[in-house]
Amino acid sequence: MAHSALSLYPALINYVYWKEKQSFLYEVDTYEDWVMFAVEEGAFAYGIDGEEGTAARGEAVICPPGVPFRRRVLAGLTFHFITFSLKPVADGAIPDNLLPKPGRKTKFEYRHSRRQYDNFAGLVSRAGRTDATEAAARHWANHLLSDIWLTLWTDEEAAAGGQETTEDADELMAEASAYIRRHAFGEMSMKRLADELGLSQVQLTRRYRRAYGMTPSEHLASIRLDKARALLMETDLPLERIARECGYENGFYLSRVFSKKMKISPSEFRKLNRL
Structure with missing residues (x-):
């Protein structure tokens, strides 16, 4: 669609x-x-x-x-x-x-x-x-709402296409999802995650896609980019700092990923979406 x-x-x-x-x-x-x-x-x-x-x-x-x-x-x-x-x-x-x-x-x-x-x-x-936790709590609440929203529509499109989901039966992928959310903004290795779950990376990717409609890497990117969008809209932090806050190596890499996914550069996004 x-x-x-x-x-x-x-x-x-x-x-x-x-x-x-x-x-x-x-x-x-x-x-x-x-x-x-x-x-x-x-x-x-x-x-x-x-x-x-x-x-x-x-x-x-x-x-x-x-x-x-x-x-x-x-x-x-x-x-x-x-x-x-x-x-x-x-x-x-x-x-x-x-x-x-x-x-x-x-x-x-x-x-x-x-x-x-x-x-x-x-x-x-x-x-x-x-108090001190309000801004961080609001950021995470927005991230959760965004995931709820997108998942509702992903489900709607899947239902329209007659697709089934096996998520409820896959406890291991629920563990994988929780792991990704915990480590999203630090060092994140899909190989390490697969090893901890006793799976190959190919098995992890296939099962995760069946359970959640996306790959582990896509889920990780969505979490990181959601935080990047929030920081671009709500702060004046430079791109290098935002990249580190979101788990990316540097501002150049974040800009490349952001522009590819969002079809707009971080600086243009900030100008259009300042709160």
Whole structure:
């Protein structure tokens, strides 16, 4: 599926983790920003501009700004409530002709459920961080939201193509994913990871792609480039410093990787996307 030259990427505005909610304060609400209700336990009925249904564990409902969102708790609801904006970035996000809009699909399943639950667990652990950790916590929360967003759409495209996933049955790849996230900004050796898991690098790559829809190297690059984008937008750090912060050898190498993936140079990206 071809992506447009510029796509839209989520930027976190607010996050709340609700546990065992028995009812909503308002049965109909309209939000100024994009919202996501991602269900962990329980279920609720919803209606968004002609689409009606129920959402339960492993499902997320996304509502665009300015659209009345009808909802009613059906069973004690534990869910992640996320408000976010969508920012234009160079190629690599979601084709805008598929974005949730009035009259288009608004509910999504977590086909890669373990990866998504890990992401939401990360959001819970970072909720309420303040003082010295606030900036770092917000950066990581944005990274997790970005991965949730992209994974939802990767799953949607896979489902449309009739593809299956074996992630839930592959505990070893969940270990590999956690390892990559822990070591993303330091020395990262795929050979060492494969050795620790008792696999060859070819086996690791094949199984990881089956589980997550991308190779280990692609996952690593997405984590690093997400941080690079955040630092370019939110700080005045020079490229050399950003490269070191993101696990790259130098600014030249980061620039080459960034430009190839994003179809725009880091300096141009910074000019276009300063907050």
